[in-house]
Amino acid sequence: MFGVKVIITGDAFVPGERSVIIMNHRTRMDWMFLWNCLMRYSYxxxxxxxxxxxxxxxxxxxxxxxxxxxxxxxxxxxxxxxxLHPRTTGFTFVVDRLREGKNLDAIHDITVAYPHNIPQSEKHLLRGDFPREIHFHVHRYPIDTLPTSKEDLQLWCHKRWEEKEERLRSFYQGEKNFYFTGQSVIPPCKSEVRVFVVKLLSILYWTLFSPAMCLLIYLYGLVRWYFIITIVIFVLQERIFGGLEIIELACYRLLHKQPHLNSKKNE
Incomplete structure (x- = not known):
């Protein structure tokens, strides 16, 4: 949309597969640009x-x-x-928990590179400084190939970052072309026509949504009260419980334990 060319190389994504994505960061905008990559593979x-x-x-x-x-x-x-050196505590915790529940199929290790300009914050985007080109290199690791112990999993993660360092060094010091050498471009599972329709509908929706909400707040007192009450509830739950994700986890644990408790009563 803003003239950004996205090139995706390496291993293909498997639509519907449950995976953990790990990625190096060159800017605060990386995770937003990754949406361009994930949208084309139904992720x-x-x-x-x-x-x-x-x-x-x-x-x-x-x-x-x-x-x-x-x-x-x-x-x-x-x-x-x-x-940057990876902090592996969160990574090993997430992988171990998902693996315990048999909810993990693979790890997608993504290396991101910007061959030209690298906007560092939202301020650069507001000024129109979008990256001319972004490269995403994807390496898929089936969960069965990962080590099981926490210490070995941490070493595995550090090894991936060592590889990223060398991969990016070769990328940026290449004499002719900025490209992850020896890697072919992954064909997307969605057609460019379908991607264009999704983008068009998204732009239309979010362009209309904000002014529509402002108009409703201006015209109707009931809508104003709804927004005020919602904001108060959101701030209070954040202060009291620590966030919606904490409440969600507590509800999950309660519902998850309920069948077990009922079976105990029946016995």
């Missing part, structure tokens, strides 16, 4: 994004490169030029 509507809890209070990334170098010095690791 976007199913995507869930995991963030650190602290980002709810302090959004953004403060001096990430310096913290990555400090982490490397503390743990006797090499300093990276093109990636």
């Amino acid at each position: 976007l509507r199913l995507e869930k994004i995991c963030l650190k809890a602290s980002l709810k209070s302090v959004p953004g990334f403060e001096n990430s490169k310096a913290r990555s170098n400090a982490f490397a010095e503390k743990n006797g690791l090499q300093k990276y030029e093109y990636v």
Whole structure:
């Protein structure tokens, strides 16, 4: 839409497959640009994004490169030029929990690269500074190929980031073309016509949604009260319980335990 060329290489996505996506970050915008990639493989509507809890209070990334170098010095690791050292605690926790419930089919390791300009924040996008080109290299690892112990899984994740560093070094130091060498472009499972229709409908909906809400708030007192009550409830649950995700997890645990409790009563 804004003249951004997206090139996807490596392994194909499997529509409907349950996977964890891990990716290096060059900018705060990476996860938004990834939507271009996921939409073409029927993944976007199913995507869930995991963030650190602290980002709810302090959004953004403060001096990430310096913290990555400090982490490397503390743990006797090499300093990276093109990636940050991964913090593996969250990764191993998510993988272990999903694997315990038999809800994980694969890990998709994605390397993102910007051969030209790299907008760092929303401010750059508002100025019209969109990346001319984005490359996503996808490597799919079936869950059966991953180690089972926490320590080995952490080492596995660090190994992937070592590979990313070398892959990106070759990418950016290439003499002629910016390209992940030896990798073919993945054909999308959705046609460009279908993608165009989805984009058109999305733009139309979100263009009309905001002014329609403002108009309803201006015209109807009932709508104003609805928004006020909703905001109050949202702020209170955040302060009292810590977020909607905490309430959702508590409800899940309660419903998950209910059949077990009923079977105990019947006995």
